[in-house]
Amino acid sequence: MLLRPTNEDLRTIAYYIGRLIVALGIIFIIPLLTAVIFGEWDLAADFLIGMLASIFIGLLLQKLFPASRDMNWSQGLAVTSISWLVAMFLGAIPLVLSGHYGSYLDACFDAMSGFATTGLALIQNLDHAANSLNMWRHLMMFLGGQGIVVIGLTFLVKGTAGAYRMYVGEAREEKVLPNVIQTARFIWMVSLTYLVFGTILLGIIGILEGMPVIRSFLHGLWVFMAAFDTGGFTPHSQSILYYHSFPYEIVTIVLMVMGTLNFSLHYALWSRNFKELFKNIETRTLFISLTVLFLIGTVGLTQLSTYPNWFAHLRKGFYQFISAHSGTGFMTIYAPQFPNEWGFLALLAIVLAMAFGGSACSTAGGIKALRIGLFFKSLLQDVKRIMRPGSAIVVEKFHHIKTIMIEDRLVRSAFVILICYVMTYLLGTIVGLFYGYPLDKASFESVSAAANVGLSTGITAPAMPTGLKVTYIIQMWLGRLEFMSIFVLIGLAIARFTGAKGRSQ
Numbered sequence: 001m002l003l004r005p006t007n008e009d010l011r012t013i014a015y016y017i018g019r020l021i022v023a024l025g026i027i028f029i030i031p032l033l034t035a036v037i038f039g040e041w042d043l044a045a046d047f048l049i050g051m052l053a054s055i056f057i058g059l060l061l062q063k064l065f066p067a068s069r070d071m072n073w074s075q076g077l078a079v080t081s082i083s084w085l086v087a088m089f090l091g092a093i094p095l096v097l098s099g100h101y102g103s104y105l106d107a108c109f110d111a112m113s114g115f116a117t118t119g120l121a122l123i124q125n126l127d128h129a130a131n132s133l134n135m136w137r138h139l140m141m142f143l144g145g146q147g148i149v150v151i152g153l154t155f156l157v158k159g160t161a162g163a164y165r166m167y168v169g170e171a172r173e174e175k176v177l178p179n180v181i182q183t184a185r186f187i188w189m190v191s192l193t194y195l196v197f198g199t200i201l202l203g204i205i206g207i208l209e210g211m212p213v214i215r216s217f218l219h220g221l222w223v224f225m226a227a228f229d230t231g232g233f234t235p236h237s238q239s240i241l242y243y244h245s246f247p248y249e250i251v252t253i254v255l256m257v258m259g260t261l262n263f264s265l266h267y268a269l270w271s272r273n274f275k276e277l278f279k280n281i282e283t284r285t286l287f288i289s290l291t292v293l294f295l296i297g298t299v300g301l302t303q304l305s306t307y308p309n310w311f312a313h314l315r316k317g318f319y320q321f322i323s324a325h326s327g328t329g330f331m332t333i334y335a336p337q338f339p340n341e342w343g344f345l346a347l348l349a350i351v352l353a354m355a356f357g358g359s360a361c362s363t364a365g366g367i368k369a370l371r372i373g374l375f376f377k378s379l380l381q382d383v384k385r386i387m388r389p390g391s392a393i394v395v396e397k398f399h400h401i402k403t404i405m406i407e408d409r410l411v412r413s414a415f416v417i418l419i420c421y422v423m424t425y426l427l428g429t430i431v432g433l434f435y436g437y438p439l440d441k442a443s444f445e446s447v448s449a450a451a452n453v454g455l456s457t458g459i460t461a462p463a464m465p466t467g468l469k470v471t472y473i474i475q476m477w478l479g480r481l482e483f484m485s486i487f488v489l490i491g492l493a494i495a496r497f498t499g500a501k502g503r504s505q
Contacts, residue, residue: 005492009075011065016079017086018061024087025054030139031094035132043132046097054090077485078492084477088112091140098133100124102462105469112473114140116480117363119232119329119454120472122462126237131218134235138222142195144480145229145259145363146187183263190266191228198224198255205247223248227255229363232329232454239331240319249315252330253322260286260326260358262370264401281398282359285373286325289356293349294321300345317346320455324353327364329454338457339441351444354453355425365452365479367421370400371414378411420483424450424475431471432459450475 028051035044071079088111096107106122113120114137123129123137199220206216219235226233236242240252258266265283268276277283297317307313316333323330338347357366381396396406404410425447432442437459445459449472460472478486 004498005074005496008067008069009492012067012069012071012075013078013082014061014065015067016071016075017083018058018065020079020083021054021058021061021086021090023058024090024143025051025058027139027143028054028094031132031136034135035130038131040130040132043094043098043130046094047132047136049097050090050093053093057086057090074488074492077488081477081481081485081489084112084115084481087115088473088477091115091136094136095123095133098130100126100129100133105466106462109469109473110137111140112476113454114138114231114233115144116452116476117141117145117229117231117327117365118449118452118476118480119226120449120456120460120476121233121454122460122469124462126235129235134218134222137233138225138231141229141231141233142191142225145225145231146191147184186267187263190263190270194228194255194258195221195224198228198251201251202248205245205251206243209243209245209248223252224255227252227328227330228259230256230259230326230328230358230365230452231363232323234330238334241332241334246315249319249332253319256322256326256328256330259328260362260364262359262361264361265359268401276401279399281373281377281400282369285369285376286358289369289372290321290325290353293325293353293356294318297321297342297346297349300343300347300349303345304341304343306341306343306346320350321353324350324453324455325356325358327354327357327366327451327453329448331455335456335458338444338455339438344440347440347444350455351447354447354451354455355421357451357453365450367418367451371418373398374406374410374414375418378406381406417482417484421450421479424478428471428475431468435465435468445472446475450479452476452479 028047032044032047032051035041035047088108091111091114092104092107095101095110096104100123101107101110102122102124109120109122112118119141129137199217202220202223203213203217204220206219207213211219222233222235223240225231232239234240234242240249243249262280262282265276265280294317298313301307301313301317307316319330319332322328338350342350355366356372357368358364360368360370377396377398384396397403398406425443428446428450429439429443432446433439437445441457441459444455444457447453448455459468
């Protein structure tokens with residue numbers, strides 16, 4: 001029987017949530033300054049309200065619930081899962097005050113979509129959104145890609161065992177460097193370095209395409225944030241199609257691929273260990289799955305003669321598959337074209353690409369290439385075990401930064417998460433069917449939400465049912481944190497009322 005959480009447990013959880021909320025509040029200064037620079041005074045007031053609310057609540061929690069103990073595993077995971085919900089509610093404040101949302105729920109939907117790097121959006125009149133509002137939308141995506149806890153680890157939380165437990169709660173078990181604080185700072189160093197070069201390159205392309213200089217670099221900054229963090233928000237409702245630029249599409253493809261790579265792999269590349277790119281089980285699995293699914297999609301599109309020539313087919317088809325498999329959600333077609341022009345076979349391939357996702361310990365969502373690769377490796381091991389004599393010992397290995405022996409605990413852990421994703425995809429599809437949407441659209445949108453992708457068939461809109469909005473918010477939350485920290489939170493809530501008493505309350 002579970003032990004009932006003590007008051008000390010709850011104080012510790014509240015205290016560290018407060019610390020993370022303060023970190024989030026400080027970040028509000030970026031869109032606030034953007035609003036001031038561009039003279040968007042109403043929005044400046046909105047961001048000031050959001051910043052003061054976050055800092056006030058964060059400091060109040062620390063004052064009311066002082067804690068001196070380090071976090072245990074359940075506390076650390078609970079802090080992570082709750083912090084993402086709190087970030088959603090606080091991040092939605094300037095969104096709903098902007099007047100671009102029909103309700104606070106719609107603003108919360110976009111805030112969770114931003115932080116979870118999903119890209120599904122309910123914003124209205126996006127094409128006329130202010131610069132500071134777009135800055136906040138894309139900044140949420142950039143912060144969410146690195147991780148809300150990573151912000152706290154970088155600036156506000158000491159290098160304790162509890163810090164690592166929060167880090168794991170954000171679905172990142174790998175430490176790039178020996179210390180989790182050093183790992184968090186390396187993630188930020190990589191991201192900010194790429195941000196500078198990516199923004200400059202996209203900005204130059206924008207200028208060459210005829211956009212004004214300031215607007216070009218703003219769009220370059222925002223599109224980079226969404227591409228590298230495999231998010232999908234863009235400053236315009238037409239997504240990347242708005243730019244009608246082949247160079248823009250090429251650069252965003254490169255950024256999407258970079259964003260879906262494991263940060264440990266980035267560290268290997270920065271250390272000039274380029275062989276790792278070709279030896280790693282994740283990059284191999286990604287290459288194989290993308291190739292197979294794109295070929296399946298090609299067959300489907302060719303059967304329907306969806307595009308007039310091979311170049312159009314490659315440009316439109318390959319871009320959507322990279323966007324789907326990386327979990328980004330950028331589109332160079334209109335949402336209704338998926339169900340109306342792509343056909344069942346190509347649509348199925350896109351759904352599988354979204355479901356599989358990118359690399360572990362990256363900004364991508366989905367089941368992850370590491371788990372897919374491990375699943376097939378273990379399947380191969382079992383086949384060999386059956387075919388060989390009973391006394392034979394079958395050993396299977398895989399390479400992921402280092403050579404690792406396949407053990408039952410690794411396979412079990414990967415399979416549990418895989419099943420959780422499949423169940424989440426299925427439950428979201430059932431909810432979509434309940435509200436009257438056809439199976440192809442309902443399954444597409446459900447997988448897109450739970451795998452944190454952002455591609456859409458058109459279901460995601462301000463007019464969709466409230467129950468479906470809540471369902472997708474929960475799916476995005478579950479998918480981004482990969483279930484375990486949320487399951488622990490649910491377990492703590494149940495144990496608070498039904499668990500056995502341990503030490504004194």
